[in-house]
Amino acid sequence: xxxxxxxxxxxxxxxxxAISKLIKKEIDRPINVMEVCGGHTHTIMKYGLKQxxxxxxxxxxxxxxxxxxxxxxxxxxxxxxxxxxxxxxxTLGDMIRVPGSxxxxxxxxxxxxxxxxxxxxxxxxxxAQENPNKKVIYFAIGFETTTPMTASVIExxxxxxxxxxxxxxxxxxxxxxxxxxxxxxxxxxxxxxGPSHVSVITGAKIYKDIVDSxxxxxxxxxxxPVDVMESILRIVRQFKEGRREVEIQYTRAVTWEGNVxxxxxxxxxFEVRDEFRWxxxxxxxxxxxxxxxxxxxxxxxxxxxxILPNKPIDDHKLCICGDILKGIAKPYDCKVFGKACKPENPxxxxxxxxxxxxxxxxxxxNLEVYKQ
Amino acid sequence: xxxIMLAHGGGGEETQKLIKxxxxxxxxxxxxxxxxxxxxxxINSKVxxxxxxxxxxxxxxxxxxxxKLAIAGTVNDLSVMGAKPLYxxxxxxxxxxxxxxxxxxxxxxxxxxxxxxxxxxxxGDTKVVPRGFVDKIFINTSGLGKVVYEGVSxxxxxxxxxxxxxxxxxxxxxxxxxxxxxxxxxxxxxxxxDSVWTLVEDLIKGxxxxxxxxxxxxxxxxxxxxxxxxxxxxxxxxxxxxxPVKPQVxxxxxxLGLEPYVLANEGRIVVAVSKEDTEKALExxxxxxxxxxxxxxxxxxxxxxxxxxxxxxxxxxxxxEPPAGEILxxxx
Numbered sequence: 118x119x120x121x122x123x124x125x126x127x128x129x130x131x132x133x134x135a136i137s138k139l140i141k142k143e144i145d146r147p148i149n150v151m152e153v154c155g156g157h158t159h160t161i162m163k164y165g166l167k168q169x170x171x172x173x174x175x176x177x178x179x180x181x182x183x184x185x186x187x188x189x190x191x192x193x194x195x196x197x198x199x200x201x202x203x204x205x206x207x208t209l210g211d212m213i214r215v216p217g218s219x220x221x222x223x224x225x226x227x228x229x230x231x232x233x234x235x236x237x238x239x240x241x242x243x244x245a246q247e248n249p250n251k252k253v254i255y256f257a258i259g260f261e262t263t264t265p266m267t268a269s270v271i272e273x274x275x276x277x278x279x280x281x282x283x284x285x286x287x288x289x290x291x292x293x294x295x296x297x298x299x300x301x302x303x304x305x306x307x308x309x310x311g312p313s314h315v316s317v318i319t320g321a322k323i324y325k326d327i328v329d330s331x332x333x334x335x336x337x338x339x340x341x342p343v344d345v346m347e348s349i350l351r352i353v354r355q356f357k358e359g360r361r362e363v364e365i366q367y368t369r370a371v372t373w374e375g376n377v378x379x380x381x382x383x384x385x386x387f388e389v390r391d392e393f394r395w396x397x398x399x400x401x402x403x404x405x406x407x408x409x410x411x412x413x414x415x416x417x418x419x420x421x422x423x424i425l426p427n428k429p430i431d432d433h434k435l436c437i438c439g440d441i442l443k444g445i446a447k448p449y450d451c452k453v454f455g456k457a458c459k460p461e462n463p464x465x466x467x468x469x470x471x472x473x474x475x476x477x478x479x480x481x482x483n484l485e486v487y488k489q
Numbered sequence: 490x491x492x493i494m495l496a497h498g499g500g501g502e503e504t505q506k507l508i509k510x511x512x513x514x515x516x517x518x519x520x521x522x523x524x525x526x527x528x529x530x531x532i533n534s535k536v537x538x539x540x541x542x543x544x545x546x547x548x549x550x551x552x553x554x555x556x557k558l559a560i561a562g563t564v565n566d567l568s569v570m571g572a573k574p575l576y577x578x579x580x581x582x583x584x585x586x587x588x589x590x591x592x593x594x595x596x597x598x599x600x601x602x603x604x605x606x607x608x609x610x611x612x613g614d615t616k617v618v619p620r621g622f623v624d625k626i627f628i629n630t631s632g633l634g635k636v637v638y639e640g641v642s643x644x645x646x647x648x649x650x651x652x653x654x655x656x657x658x659x660x661x662x663x664x665x666x667x668x669x670x671x672x673x674x675x676x677x678x679x680x681x682x683d684s685v686w687t688l689v690e691d692l693i694k695g696x697x698x699x700x701x702x703x704x705x706x707x708x709x710x711x712x713x714x715x716x717x718x719x720x721x722x723x724x725x726x727x728x729x730x731x732x733p734v735k736p737q738v739x740x741x742x743x744x745l746g747l748e749p750y751v752l753a754n755e756g757r758i759v760v761a762v763s764k765e766d767t768e769k770a771l772e773x774x775x776x777x778x779x780x781x782x783x784x785x786x787x788x789x790x791x792x793x794x795x796x797x798x799x800x801x802x803x804x805x806x807x808x809x810e811p812p813a814g815e816i817l818x819x820x821x
Contacts, residue, residue, distance in 0.1 A: 130802045137803075159746075165805025236670050236745075342803075461813045471746060482808030 127341030136346040137169040144353045147173040154312035155182035155472030162481040164342040177444040180294045183259045184470030188396045189430040192217035195256045199230040207233045208256040215469045218430045238266045245282045254283045254417050262314045264288045265379035268386045285417040293404035299331045304444030308352045310338040313367035320375025324363045332361045339367040396466050397439025436465035448478040491589035498617030515600035520611040528611035537572035540631035552679030556595035559628040560602035561684045565704040568686040571641045572634030580614040580629040606686045638693045645700040646721035650789040651767040655758045656782040657733040658710050662752025663741050678737045683756030688780050695773040701761040708812045711750040713759045714797045715811035724794035727787030730802040751812035
């Protein structure tokens with residue numbers, strides 16, 4: 118077998134145009150597809166895939182961006198924790214830009230507070246070793262994709278008996294918000310494309326309940342344009358053939374069972390929370406993880422509980438991120454989109470993260486709307 | 490290890506020693522050596538004047554260092570205005586304790602970069618500040634150039650004009666980001682950091698009518714094209730498959746969720762020429778080693794839209810937005 122060129126093979130012009138033709142030929146009904154993950158929203162916008170699909174396909178952007186769904190009060194936790202000069206707060210990527218109730222981690226960093234952005238959670242260990250007199254708090258975020266890495270950092274902390282590392286856990290789960298959205302019956306969703314990186318860990322099996330309960334096909338899709346187009350074709354075919362199934366498009370790394378070793382590592386250190394508040398959506402039962410009680414000496418929410426505020430804080434009243442995350446509004450429906458709310462000064466969470474639906478719409482634009 | 494001490498910036502004997510034994514040794518020229526309070530210059534022409542301050546982490550990167558960057562950056566700002574770079578000023582702000590050896594390496598690399606264009610440093614200044622007041626070393630360079638080609642402007646673009654880039658984009662940005670974050674790329678990728686004057690000079694000598702020209706530094710290709718679209722009130726369309734991007738740059742961008750079009754370049758030019766001059770410009774650029782990967786990447790579509798459109802290889806279109814805010818990697 119020849120070497121796979123991920124950049125070329127999965128962006129191949131001929132393949133994409135051929136799939137586009139097939140979809141147009143085979144579609145026999147309108148289909149609203151929710152892409153659960155912001156990564157897919159990004160691919161759809163970045164490559165202008167909507168323009169290659171028939172009008173019957175409409176995309177609804179889901180809640181799958183770990184930054185977008187972070188409620189303000191939890192960001193405030195991070196802000197409170199970095200006020201003490203004995204603490205170093207460590208987090209990933211654009212989490213530092215998300216506005217809390219009054220500030221953001223980036224603003225606190227500019228005031229001289231000790232906030233560090235890392236590319237890999239493993240860097241937390243290095244920072245803790247280099248700063249033995251400081252308390253290093255890892256503000257962990259992400260869906261099932263990034264959870265095993267946090268678990269592995271916990272394991273390493275325990276093995277090396279480090280005493281100065283703590284974890285503020287904000288790991289969330291994919292299936293519960295999908296169920297919440299379907300139960301609310303506000304959004305009209307016919308099918309889902311599921312993020313492949315989540316299923317690399319969890320397996321495709323996590324969607325079986327959803328297909329069984331709501332008769333909505335779920336295709337686990339990769340993030341390249343060929344992957345997304347092929348997944349849409351699979352959805353179109355399921356409807357044409359009267360099937361409702363979980364399908365794996367991303368067979369390159371996804372199996373039904375997933376990575377059992379990683380799942381066990383997660384189970385070892387985490388348990389499901391009774392409830393977690395999703396920004397814009399509200400409380401969703403059993404939708405996030407926390408550190409198991411036996412390791413609570415590592416849990417920043419336990420260790421620093423006396424100083425952490427816990428009152429829910431609502432979003433900016435003009436912001437409709439909640440409706441966007443629930444699939445009942447599009448970014449252009451928002452009065453402040455691209456005006457008062459821009460990536461450099463986001464009012465709502467969907468504009469903050471590069472994975473957010475508003476940021477993707479703003480960044481890559483929808484030429485049809487721009488033409489108006 | 491010999492280090493820079495506060496006294497090196499004090500104006501006394503140590504300062505004189507630093508100037509004479511280090512700076513004069515490498516920046517040696519009559520105007521500088523005259524040691525007057527100002528350099529007296531003789532330029533009988535329209536003059537271009539520019540200034541830039543350089544702070545970068547890490548200060549030594551593959552393909553260059555802060556010194557090379559401080560020369561190339563200012564020389565390039567003059568060059569893209571059609572001005573032959575002649576004289577530079579150079580001001581160092583150095584953190585106490587900075588290794589002397591590193592300063593010498595930087596100064597030496599500045600001298601080498603100056604030679605490429607025959608530009609002279611004719612005046613300078615050194616300040617040493619206590620530890621923690623600057624991050625290692627900051628360099629400011631200002632430059633004077635003789636305008637040999639007039640009329641280059643971001644306002645000049647009109648329908649049908651061609652957009653050319655002199656080489657691959659994003660190399661510098663990716664190199665710096667990877668080294669800063671300790672990402673071992675296991676590739677031979679180096680920054681494109683270089684003085685572009687010879688490229689510009691070739692175009693001028695070849696009688697290419699240059700309408701607009703920029704070095705796409707911070708903000709990258711996207712910033713330049715968006716600024717042109719705005720200033721000239723036009724729509725620019727670029728073809729994604731024509732924009733030269735090295736596979737290793739593309740790879741790291743994919744990994745981090747970034748786009749090569751917004752990453753900085755330090756040895757590239759973007760040129761707008763009329764349709765008739767396109768082939769000639771490409772041929773001239775490609776003959777110069779600095780421009781061997783030059784590509785025609787797009788054209789000016791029409792008046793009035795003030796936007797940049799990126800056309801994918803499958804024919805779909807999207808807006809190429811100007812970069813905004815801090816460049817941050819995606820989370821998952």
